[in-house]
Amino acid sequence: MSKIVVVYHSGYGHTQKIAEAVAEGAGAQLAAISAEGLVSDEDWAALNAADAIVFGSPTYMGTVSWQFKRFADASSKAWFTRAWQDKLAAGFTNSASLNGDKAGTLSYLQTLANQHGMLWVSLGMPPANSKAATRADINNLGGSGGLLAATPADASTAEMVDGDLATAKAFGARVKAAADRIAG
Ligand SMILES: Cc1cc2nc3c(=O)[nH]c(=O)nc-3n(C[C@H](O)[C@H](O)[C@H](O)COP(=O)(O)O)c2cc1C
Secondary structure (H helix, E strand, O other), X not given: OOOEEEEEOOOOOHHHHHHHHHHHHHOOEEEEOOOOOOOOHHHHHHHHHOOEEEEEEEOEOXXXXXXXXXXXXXXXXXXXXXXXXXXXXXXXXEEOOXXXXXXXXXXXXXXXXHHOOOEEOOOOOOOOOOOOOOOOOOOOOOOOOOEEEEOOOOOOHHHOOHHHHHHHHHHHHHHHHHHHHHHO
């Protein structure tokens, strides 16, 4: 049975809802990065013991939030000892615009995983991009390297798009299946 941790920052709760859906699909533990960009000692221990780590951040000004970047810089301690080498990694982001420069955020999350020598798990779901497609569909935003979610700027967390939450849950299940194969 694999151990998976979803580590994320969320300024206003929207990315947290996505993180919760990924964790539900993966049977994962959640580790929240605080408003100061910190994670607890218990969460660092869980990250170091995990078979897979899923990174999540809202897209702020085209990349991860400063709080996520503070966490990423702090992970250099694990980098020095190669503590996360060969763990599975995956990533997700949520922003207000359908595009919103989410690719910049996802690219950063993958680079972080690459620096640690981790093995990146792609989204693995075809895009729902036909004329009949709607935001209720799985992978309506057409991600491939990771999970993309969009929440209108004036939407509450209760108004988040069901299709994105369903995609997040399915993505978590994919990470779990991959981690279980590796952990045996
Ligand atoms: C400082 C800041 C920068 C933002 N930059 C972007 C952006 O580059 N692209 C975009 O589509 N939305 C942008 N947004 C909107 C957020 O991505 C969006 O509100 C998201 O749902 C916030 O997630 P959270 O509630 O987890 O913080 C920005 C919001 C803030 C506060």
